[in-house]
Amino acid sequence: MIYGKIVLAGNPNVGKSTLFNSLTGMKQHTGNWSGKTVGTAKGRFKAGGKEIELIDLPGTYSLITDSAEEEITRNFLCFEEFDGAVILCDACCLERGLIFALQTAQLIPKTLLCVNMLDDAEKKGIKIDIKALSEETGLPAIGISAAKGEGIEELKAAMLKLLEEPAPEFIPIRYPKALENAIKALAPAVFEDFGFKTVFPVLRVLENEHGFALELEKCFGHGEKTASEREKAILHLADEGIAEEDIAAKIASCNVFRAEEICLSAVSASRSEHRLKDDRIDSVLTGRLLGIPIMLLLFGFIFWITVSGANYPSAWLSLAFEKVGTWLEALLSAANAPLVLKSLLVDGVWKVLGWVVAVMLPPMAIFFPLFTILEDIGYLPRVAFNLDRGFKSAGACGKQALTMCMGLGCGAVGVTGARIIDSPRERLISIITNSFMPCNGRLPAIIALTSMFFTDSSVLGAAILTLAVAFSVLMTFIVSKILSKTVLKGVPTGFTLELPPYRMPDFGKVIIRSIFDRTLKILWRAIIVAVPAGIIIWLCSNIIIDGRTVLGILSAAFDPFAKIFGLDGTIFCGFLLSFPANEIALPIMAMGYAGGELSELGSMAKTAALFSANGFSGITALCTAIFFLFHWPCATTLITIQKETKSIKWVLLSTVVPLITGLSLCFFINIMSKLFL
Amino acid sequence: MRLIPLSDIKKGEKAVIREIKTCEKLRQRLMDMGFVEGTEVRCVRISPFGDPKAFLVRGSVIALRSEDSSGILGVKIP
Structure with a gap:
């Protein structure tokens, strides 16, 4: 009760x-x-x-x-x-x-x-x-x-x-005499038409505030009496020298000065002194010379800790999964399980699950607490402040930097987060380009590709990753600009961005929270996706038609198309089949290359050897990484876009825009490599 | 006293707001954040690319793009 x-x-x-x-x-x-x-x-x-x-x-x-x-x-x-x-x-x-x-x-x-x-x-x-x-x-x-x-x-x-207890005796805000009279005259009509007893709705009706008027009409219909009383009140006010268009400003400034008055007696401190420390931090973090380099270094540093810290737990986890896998196999053999079932469970479900957990979980378990600390300190609005110029030239809103940061965690969250952007046009731009930010399903895949094909060094790996994200930001600017010149025509509308005071985060809480709220959530999602995916992938690579596996047939069908873009049929199938969740893209590719012989899917080195043996070159890896950054949003994100925009048109555009971007970039890289390498 | 737009004041300079001439929607928003006539503001930060600028207003720091802050007119004070 x-x-x-x-x-x-x-x-x-x-x-x-x-x-x-x-x-x-x-x-x-x-x-x-x-x-x-x-x-x-x-x-x-x-x-x-x-x-x-x-x-x-x-x-x-x-x-x-x-x-x-x-x-x-x-x-x-x-x-x-x-x-x-x-x-x-x-x-x-x-x-x-x-x-x-x-x-x-x-x-x-x-x-x-x-x-x-x-x-x-x-x-x-x-x-x-x-x-x-x-x-x-x-x-x-x-x-x-x-x-x-x-x-x-x-x-x-x-x-x-x-x-x-009964309601407290709120001391009302006082307005100029003429306004007070108008409020008094209008209040009974507002009560009669809409049932409001308090002064707030009367003020909004008086100043004819657009959003509130719309909502009133939606809830109660048109208020005849209010409308006619308002007309009278406006005429009176005009006689007293207050023009209709000045009412809102008069009311707002009375409220502001009342707040100031209250603070004069309740707050003791000079207004600016305490900002000195924040000012000093800001002069570094948003400084003319240092702002941008420090931002890149900070993100680079976080990626470096992520990449170098994830190596060991990843290796342990994959070893552990391998061990348990052999026990599982022995157990199933002892129980006289049919060979097909054994293969399905061990080679399909268990291997995919092991891969997803070992490769995806450690980087994210490290990345999230670090990123949360940046968030808690109050750094993210500074990122928006630093980058706003770019968004302005792109015809977009500076707060898009914040939704992009959310996108680094999860695309669906970034799409919902776009609500903080006031203008519908700028909000759509942010939603459509949100998938450019590598989410937690794609970031580890890019880390894996980098360590398999580009460099063993975690410093270089982090640099490549930072570069990849910076490139995504650049592409976001370019594509936002194109969108605001074509389908989403318009000029940027005014916006205000608060730079909150810096705060010392509670490190213990941050770690506990990131592990329990975010990492375990991701683990759970990975598991519920990986298990059915494991079964489907296993079926695709074990059902044989005319001597070829289903995955093989699919791959062969897509191969000529994918080759134009520096990919191959297997990679493309990996992307297609990972539509429910990007986490499973790489294991699908590995299974495709292994052709049903799934024992190859073990450590990173084994996977790299398997990929290389199937003609996966550095250029292929680059194109695959680019395609990871720019293809289509996963199913969850698209559903969220549908919910947020309530229009299939924007869902389609959110699919097509990143796809075209990715295909063009891959095509370009492929052509360039053919010409010059 | 000569009125100048807030977009023209330099880092560290102060002004008292005299008039807000932006579009209706933004004006309301600015006023609710404390930018009203008679309020003292100080430019405290400039973004690395020169725009936006951040203003200290009534104890909080708000960043505005130049085309928006150019609609806020004030007089410079020492």
């Missing part, structure tokens, strides 16, 4: 997900940048023996919005049923958080202010007087440090109190 429903909202990057996790014991992914939470999450916790449901909403700067992501929050707060709201603010920039909190308090009578990261603020010399904050606003207020777990119990108690 749920006692009450409370929503959790606030600016992006104030620690909502961290707080949500520590209250509910759930594991939402968190990160130090705007727009980490897309969509809502629900969880429950107990306070005073009563069960309370908590709803985590995406971070929002304002309830006046057109962006897909912020609309979720706006619509939820305006039109859904719940009993109270907790507005989370960052103690380090309370003023900005209050601008949003005041908007919310104008909409929801039962609002609780919660100031997070008091510990961080204290280190920066900022002191927040919670009592003064509460007195100035008339709202209950609580101070916490969610990452350390300080103040959580008090917050729970305050939330219970919020539910039990």
Whole structure:
């Protein structure tokens, strides 16, 4: 039995997900940048023996919005049923958080202010007087440090109190006399037409805010009385010297100055002093000369640790799988299992599973915690800041850098994450080009190809990988530019990008979280994909028609076509059959080359020898790596694109664009190699 | 006092906002982030390629492209 429903909202990057996790014991992914939470999450916790449901909403700067992501929050707060709201603010920039909190308090009578990261603020010399904050606003207020777990119990108690007691006496924001009169005149009509008792909807109707008006019409139909009352109010305002187009600005600046006023009595610190340290870090990380080289070095360093660290566990894992494989075989023989079953299980399922786990898991288990640290520190918005010029010339949005970073983890996540981009045109560009970023199913495959055919050195390997990702970024710019000159014509719209304060990550938590939340998830996905894939691949390479295996027939059919692009039929089949998940592309190729004799599929060296024996040259490896970067998104990603864009047209384009890119690049490389090598 | 666009102030310089002349949508967004008339802003960073610039406004740092910040007019202050 749920006692009450409370929503959790606030600016992006104030620690909502961290707080949500520590209250509910759930594991939402968190990160130090705007727009980490897309969509809502629900969880429950107990306070005073009563069960309370908590709803985590995406971070929002304002309830006046057109962006897909912020609309979720706006619509939820305006039109859904719940009993109270907790507005989370960052103690380090309370003023900005209050601008949003005041908007919310104008909409929801039962609002609780919660100031997070008091510990961080204290280190920066900022002191927040919670009592003064509460007195100035008339709202209950609580101070916490969610990452350390300080103040959580008090917050729970305050939330219970919020539910039990009548709504607090919010001290209303004062507007110029003429506006106050207009609000008073309009309020009864808004209540009659739409049922809102609070001032927020009245303000939005008065300033005729587009997004809200659309949503009102959708939910309640056209409000006759409101429309006519508004017309009267506008005429009155014009008489008083306030033009219709200035209303929104007047209201917004009153809110902002009210927030400033509250902070004057609740915050003691000069505004800029505490930024000195961040300034110094930023002058290196986003510096004119150093910004870009350091960015490349940082990513190179992460790839280097990934490549060099993954070698050993990969070798151990593949040895272990081989060992267990022989036991499995012995066990099946002892049980008198039929030869076909034995081969299917050991050579098909077990070998593919072993390959996927040994090759895919170690790099990702190393890469994710490292990348998460970058994320938690707050480096990713700096990447967007550094690269924005490129996105601007490409007619795209600088926040695309953030969705690309998400794409490094998983393409489907990158596609969903594109909601942080306000303009639909720029969002589509980001979705269509997202698969250019090698996801966790492709990155290890490229690492494997590099170590098999290009270099044993982990430093060089990391350099090649960094170069590959940098090349992907370059291609993203080029293709985005082409898209914004053709199918997605338009000029870039205005955007704002916050550079959040740097934060020291909690290393222990990062490691635990990456292992349990991300690595194990990937392992699970690999297993559920690898097992059926193992069976299908085994069948393809063991069902014989006219003396040839099915895989062989398929490969031969595609061979002439694939050869044009520096690939071969087997490689192409590998890509085709790995449509459900890119992880299985390389093992399919290996099986194809081995022609059903699957015993070859063991260590990396054996695989390399097998590939070479089948005419796989350095150029083939290069083309294959390029094709890994640019082909079609996997099935999961395409389904996500369909969900996000609700149009088969964009799904098709998202398939065709990377495919054409990849084929052209491979064709070019192949021709060049024929001409010059 | 001469009004200059924020896109023209150099790193380290300060200005007080007097007018916002961007498109309606962006203006609302800027105001909700604290860019309103009478607010003091300081240019704190310039991206390696010269654009965007990042401004310190009301305790947080917001990056804006030049074509957007050119619509925010202010007067330079020491």
